[in-house]
Each structure stands twice: as C-alpha cells, then as structure tokens.
Amino acid sequence: MIDPGPDDPAHLDALSSALEGERVTHIFVTHGHADHSPAAHPLAARTGAKVYASPIAVAKSDIDLRVEADEDLGFEPDAFASDGARFSGPGWTLEAIATPGHTANHTAFALLEENALFSGDHIMGWSTTVISPPDGDMDDYLASLEKVRARDFTTLWPTHGPPILQPRPFIDAYIAHRLEREAQIIARLEAGDTRIPDMVAVMYAAVDKRLHPAAAHSVLAHMIRLVKRGRVRCDGAPSVARTYRLA
Numbered sequence: 001m002i003d004p005g006p007d008d009p010a011h012l013d014a015l016s017s018a019l020e021g022e023r024v025t026h027i028f029v030t031h032g033h034a035d036h037s038p039a040a041h042p043l044a045a046r047t048g049a050k051v052y053a054s055p056i057a058v059a060k061s062d063i064d065l066r067v068e069a070d071e072d073l074g075f076e077p078d079a080f081a082s083d084g085a086r087f088s089g090p091g092w093t094l095e096a097i098a099t100p101g102h103t104a105n106h107t108a109f110a111l112l113e114e115n116a117l118f119s120g121d122h123i124m125g126w127s128t129t130v131i132s133p134p135d136g137d138m139d140d141y142l143a144s145l146e147k148v149r150a151r152d153f154t155t156l157w158p159t160h161g162p163p164i165l166q167p168r169p170f171i172d173a174y175i176a177h178r179l180e181r182e183a184q185i186i187a188r189l190e191a192g193d194t195r196i197p198d199m200v201a202v203m204y205a206a207v208d209k210r211l212h213p214a215a216a217h218s219v220l221a222h223m224i225r226l227v228k229r230g231r232v233r234c235d236g237a238p239s240v241a242r243t244y245r246l247a
C-alpha cells in the first residue's frame with residue numbers, strides 16, 4: 001500500500017474491503033500531508049504491516065494561505081525509506097527515491113519490475129505541484145525533477161490525477177514551466193521592480209486579485225532559489241516583504 005490517505009473510518013473500511021484476501025506487509029508514505037499519511041498507522045494496526053517513509057521529519061510550512069492539504073505533523077514511520085533503499089515481496093521490488101521539493105521529506109517509489117514510479121505529489125497528473133517555502137524548496141524540486149527524468153521511467157503513477165504514460169515530455173514541460181516563471185521574475189527585476197507584490201501585479205495581471213497572495217508565495221519560492229544560486233540579492237532573509245535586485 002502506498003499513501004493510504006486520510007484517517008477517516010469510512011475510508012479505512014473501504015480500504016479494508018478493497019484489500020480483502022490480500023496480505024499487506026508494507027505501507028509506504030510519500031510525504032506527511034493530510035491527504036496521504038494519516039491512515040497509515042490505523043491501517044497498519046488493522047493489517048499488521050509496517051509503515052515506511054523518509055527519515056526527514058514532517059515540517060510545518062509558514063503559509064497561512066492554505067492552497068494545499070495540512071501537514072500531518074505527528075506522523076512518524078516505523079522504519080525509514082531512505083534514498084536508494086529497496087523493499088521487496090512476492091513479485092515486486094520497490095526502490096525509495098528521495099525527491100525533495102514539494103516537501104523536504106518527499107519520497108517517490110519505483111516499481112522496478114515495471115520501470116514505473118509512484119510519484120506522489122512530486123509529479124501530479126492534473127496540475128503543477130505546490131512548492132511552499134520553507135518546507136517546500138524550488139531548487140530541490142527542479143533537481144528532483146531532473147533526477148526522475150534521468151531514470152527514464154515507462155510510467156508515472158501520481159497520487160493525484162491519471163497515470164503519465166510519456167514521462168519524458170511531461171517532465172520536460174514541468175521543468176520548462178518553472179523556468180519560464182523564473183525568466184518572468186528576472187524580467188521584472190530588469191524592469192526595475194524590487195518588491196514581490198509589484199512583480200505579482202504584472203505577472204499575474206490576468207488572475208483574480210484574491211489569488212495574488214498565493215502567487216506572491218510562489219514567486220518567493222523562485223526568489224529563494226535565485227538568491228541561493230547567486231542570481232539575485234536580497235536585503236535579508238528572503239520573504240515576501242523584502243526587496244530584491246539582480247546580482
């Protein structure tokens with residue numbers, strides 16, 4: 001079982017009936033978000049399975065503009081699924097692949113027999129992933145996308161959305177989308193903007209203003225990466241309120 005979901009009695013009953021006749025030995029968790037991990041231990045108690053996840057603890061994002069599920073802050077696995085660790089059973093071998101970015105502890109799981117990847121929220125089938133600092137990290141995220149791209153998987157099975165049957169062009173488009181956003185930010189800096197809200201007003205002019213605070217948080221995620229890479233200077237620790245200029 002991978003990412004059993006929320007700790008909801010009706011949901012757990014549905015899982016139990018879907019699993020009837022099966023023996024559950026391992027429960028893998030991609031990351032500690034409320035729609036992924038809370039059912040792991042209740043399901044383990046019902047099945048006798050062990051829960052496996054990243055050794056990195058679930059951290060709180062500082063975001064009040066909740067655009068994604070809450071963190072499952074108390075979550076801890078029974079055993080670690082560190083990068084490269086392999087787990088196996090009859091007919092299956094799963095390899096843990098650390099894919100930080102969406103969260104620091106995000107881990108995807110490769111099913112080696114099918115050259116397939118259970119990509120969690122790292123790569124979604126229905127939208128782009130939310131990168132919310134400080135737990136979310138855009139620089140790590142892009143590195144994790146390249147790490148997955150290099151593995152040349154045949155199929156990606158995201159936690160949300162349909163399977164991705166042509167991973168390479170899909171991941172290329174995912175990376176291009178982020179780099180395009182980054183180029184827009186650099187263009188605003190070149191145009192003389194120094195504050196994130198001013199950049200957002202131009203970059204997201206076509207978007208409902210109520211979404212601008214969330215957009216500012218997303219620009220901040222890029223800005224942290226640009227500062228880390230030395231392209232941009234900030235007058236302190238990067239935040240939405242700081243001022244930025246090109247290095």
Ligand SMILES: [Zn+2]
Pocket residue numbers: 031033068069102121
């Ligand atoms: Zn998530």
